[in-house]
Amino acid sequence: MTAPTTRETIVAVAQELFAERGYTATTIKDVADRAGFSPAMVMKVMGSKAELYAAAAPSDLPADESAGSGGAIGLTLVRTIVERRDAGEAERWAMLPFLIHEAPVPESIAAELRERYLRAISERISDTSPDRITSQLVIALLLGLAGTIRTLGLLTPGDLPSEDLIRGYGALVQSVVDGDA
Known part of the structure; x- marks a missing residue:
């Protein structure tokens, strides 16, 4: 290396x-x-x-979030965010809004990051629709989760065990991916 x-x-x-x-x-x-x-x-x-x-600025999603692995992708995406919280690691999803608003040219960074994240999530969930609405909904859910647990400090492991959060919120994200929501 x-x-x-x-x-x-x-x-x-x-x-x-x-x-x-x-x-x-x-x-x-x-x-x-x-x-x-x-x-x-x-x-x-x-x-x-x-x-x-x-x-x-965050580019594409890390390999653990963007690489195809089959299975319940909603669970995988949520697990990544929750495990980073539990490990005290930086959370790119929670920082996205702040990074955009703090950027020297927010509109430019927002457009660039929007496209990168849409591309990564749409590839990850096989969303080939022209509007990528399913991908947009998944991104909204992940941003919401990250902001809730990192910025607001809600859903702490003391309030809700991490595995329960992963299962419950992962199922919600998966229902959007599957078109059930």
Whole structure:
């Protein structure tokens, strides 16, 4: 396995910081300090804070969410979000609205992310319809779940065991995927 490039390191750190703090509160110096480079190096590699943000914005879904594996995809998608919460990992679904609103050009980032997520989910659930309404509904459900458990702090493991949440909400997402909702 090869070591990450300077650019990959900078982008990975920027993703963490933008997710934690948003665009406005994250500085090039913050990224440089955490990545172990000088601010001048970050600027040389990335060009500008806006370009760094564009490179760091969530792209396609991670392999565990976008790769085909058969079975109940609704359960798989929900399990990924809940398990990340339980592990204390960053949640890209919960951060999407914040990343868009904090972006230097929100409309541009929103359009780009909308298309990326629609493409990834429609491929994952085999939604070939021109309007991809089923994919849009699945995305809405996943954004809602992520925002509820991460931003509002509802449905904690103390309130509802994680497996119960995964089963119940996974069934809801699956019913949309299957066209039963």
